[in-house]
Amino acid sequence: MATRSLLAPKVDIPKPVYSGLGIASVAVILALWCLLSYGGLVRSDFLATPGEVLAAGWERILDGSLWENTRASLTVILLGFLFASILAVPLGILMGSFKAIEAVVEPITGFMRYIPVSALIPLLILWIGIGIEQKIMVIFLGTFFQQLILISDVSSRVSKDLIDCSYTLGATRRQVVWRVLLPACMPGVMDNLRVTMGWAWTYLVVAELVAANSGLGYMILNAMRGLFTDVILLGVFTIGILGLLTDTIFKLLRRWLLPWSADF
Amino acid sequence: MLELTDLTVRFTPKRKPAVLALDNVSLTVEDNQFSVIVGPSGCGKSTLLRLVAGLQEQTSGTMLLDGQPIEGPSAERGMVFQSYTLFPWLTVRDNVMFGPKLKGLGAKEAGRIADDLLDSVGLAQFAASYPKELSGGMRQRVALARALANDPKILLMDEPFGALDSQTRQLMQELLLDIWQKHRKTVLFITHDIDEAIFLGDVVHVMSARPGRFKESLPVDIPRPRTMEALTSEAFMGLKRRILGLMHEEAVKAAG
Ligand SMILES: Nc1ncnc2c1ncn2[C@@H]1O[C@H](COP(=O)(O)OP(=O)(O)OP(=O)(O)O)[C@@H](O)[C@H]1O
Numbered sequence: 062m063a064t065r066s067l068l069a070p071k072v073d074i075p076k077p078v079y080s081g082l083g084i085a086s087v088a089v090i091l092a093l094w095c096l097l098s099y100g101g102l103v104r105s106d107f108l109a110t111p112g113e114v115l116a117a118g119w120e121r122i123l124d125g126s127l128w129e130n131t132r133a134s135l136t137v138i139l140l141g142f143l144f145a146s147i148l149a150v151p152l153g154i155l156m157g158s159f160k161a162i163e164a165v166v167e168p169i170t171g172f173m174r175y176i177p178v179s180a181l182i183p184l185l186i187l188w189i190g191i192g193i194e195q196k197i198m199v200i201f202l203g204t205f206f207q208q209l210i211l212i213s214d215v216s217s218r219v220s221k222d223l224i225d226c227s228y229t230l231g232a233t234r235r236q237v238v239w240r241v242l243l244p245a246c247m248p249g250v251m252d253n254l255r256v257t258m259g260w261a262w263t264y265l266v267v268a269e270l271v272a273a274n275s276g277l278g279y280m281i282l283n284a285m286r287g288l289f290t291d292v293i294l295l296g297v298f299t300i301g302i303l304g305l306l307t308d309t310i311f312k313l314l315r316r317w318l319l320p321w322s323a324d325f
Numbered sequence: 326m327l328e329l330t331d332l333t334v335r336f337t338p339k340r341k342p343a344v345l346a347l348d349n350v351s352l353t354v355e356d357n358q359f360s361v362i363v364g365p366s367g368c369g370k371s372t373l374l375r376l377v378a379g380l381q382e383q384t385s386g387t388m389l390l391d392g393q394p395i396e397g398p399s400a401e402r403g404m405v406f407q408s409y410t411l412f413p414w415l416t417v418r419d420n421v422m423f424g425p426k427l428k429g430l431g432a433k434e435a436g437r438i439a440d441d442l443l444d445s446v447g448l449a450q451f452a453a454s455y456p457k458e459l460s461g462g463m464r465q466r467v468a469l470a471r472a473l474a475n476d477p478k479i480l481l482m483d484e485p486f487g488a489l490d491s492q493t494r495q496l497m498q499e500l501l502l503d504i505w506q507k508h509r510k511t512v513l514f515i516t517h518d519i520d521e522a523i524f525l526g527d528v529v530h531v532m533s534a535r536p537g538r539f540k541e542s543l544p545v546d547i548p549r550p551r552t553m554e555a556l557t558s559e560a561f562m563g564l565k566r567r568i569l570g571l572m573h574e575e576a577v578k579a580a581g
């Protein structure tokens with residue numbers, strides 16, 4: 062029975078089994094890492110040992126530089142993401158439900174979403190310099206157009222019957238937009254904000270490519286020059302953990318803000 | 326009184342041939358009457374109801390409700406859809422209060438209306454639940470209460486029980502009749518189900534295959550209050566046979 066539920070698609074498995082499998086997958090990777098590094102199977106300047114990474118981390122926690130870099134990166138990520146979301150959520154909802162707005166925004170979005178953000182960096186430097194604005198702009202451009210597409214899709218999927226029904230209950234167009242369309246979009250919006258938050262993190266190194274003097278991406282790029290693989294891995298892990306953390310926050314936020322929406 | 330005269334609806338979809346959904350349809354629905362429309366799939370029943378709801382415009386023809394032309398949707402013409410259309414972010418009670426609140430009633434007054442109606446659809450104890458916690462039948466009962474909360478002149482129902490299992494469906498029909506007896510609304514009800522049509526209706530209008538027209542209107546002379554036993558009575562069977570015959574002719578015609 063137990064093996065049957067493990068092998069059948071879409072069948073729930075017991076919670077301990079689920080957690081156990083998760084822990085096992087992490088443990089295997091850690092073990093492999095230990096084997097490769099401590100076992101001397103890989104040259105030590107290619108792969109730092111777990112101990113070295115921990116030591117590098119401890120040292121940078123003590124001198125405050127890890128926190129300094131984390132704070133710099135968080136500022137860039139959160140501001141870029143915030144500005145993108147503030148614009149993309151309302152615009153996306155309107156775009157998905159009003160053909161005229163879709164007609165205006167669609168061509169630009171359709172084009173921009175395929176441009177690698179890194180290709181725009183020279184222009185960004187030329188236009189807005191090399192300050193923090195440029196880094197925020199990289200995150201903004203990396204997330205905004207994706208959010209727009211995803212959220213407009215959420216909006217266009219709101220059931221036509223739900224809208225029609227609101228009219229027969231006496232709602233005006235304005236009321237339909239504010240009291241029906243908007244709340245109906247919220248679960249989808251939250252889900253996609255969560256997804257694009259993850260993507261925002263992946264732009265971090267690109268954002269800190271130019272003229273940075275702090276940040277996790279900067280820390281990694283800087284360590285690359287000296288082949289300090291312990292610091293590189295420290296940066297990678299920190300980003301990964303922060304990403305996981307923001308993801309969890311979004312998950313909890315959705316559960317807390319939208320208790321009415323079907324579970325996912 | 327609802328008077329529909331010479332209604333024609335022609336759909337002209339992009340890159341597809343035009344569809345004549347309704348062709349010169351006329352219908353009169355008396356006040357407080359329970360009118361049922363049956364007809365083959367695709368004959369334009371929903372289109373007709375959406376016209377009356379104001380959700381769609383006719384190509385030609387006139388629609389009058391109590392002598393006033395119907396233009397656009399309004400709270401005086403409430404509708405219950407086949408799909409589940411409760412607002413998932415509102416509790417059951419807030420769903421029912423939606424219309425009265427839009428009208429500008431205070432929370433207290435709207436709440437009283439909602440509580441009364443939830444009581445009559447037997448869902449008072451679910452007032453604080455969210456729609457996701459309700460079964461299909463319960464959702465449609467709330468949708469009915471919500472439509473009634475506006476005290477509409479006419480209640481439009483487009484196969485409201487179509488998605489329910491037959492047992493729930495039967496219970497819903499009895500409940501609907503109960504409520505109708507109490508509130509005495511004008512009802513225009515669409516269904517595929519001939520038993521349902523006869524059980525509920527004062528009159529059953531049979532539509533022809535597309536383009537939809539009214540083929541015949543049959544009064545239902547079965548005394549109310551009707552119970553399940555009515556379903557096996559002689560009058561019921563006779564009427565059913567006639568409607569089946571009419572529908573069969575249409576099905577044959579539609580099959581070409
Ligand atoms: N928006 C639309 N655009 C184009 N054609 C449409 C549209 N709405 C309905 N039709 C067509 O008009 C005809 C009547 O549709 P309608 O939904 O009114 O039928 P119906 O009698 O309610 O059918 P059913 O019993 O299956 O619900 C159908 O052929 C349908 O394909």
Ligand SMILES: [Mg+2]
Pocket residue numbers: 370371372483
């Ligand atoms: Mg229909």
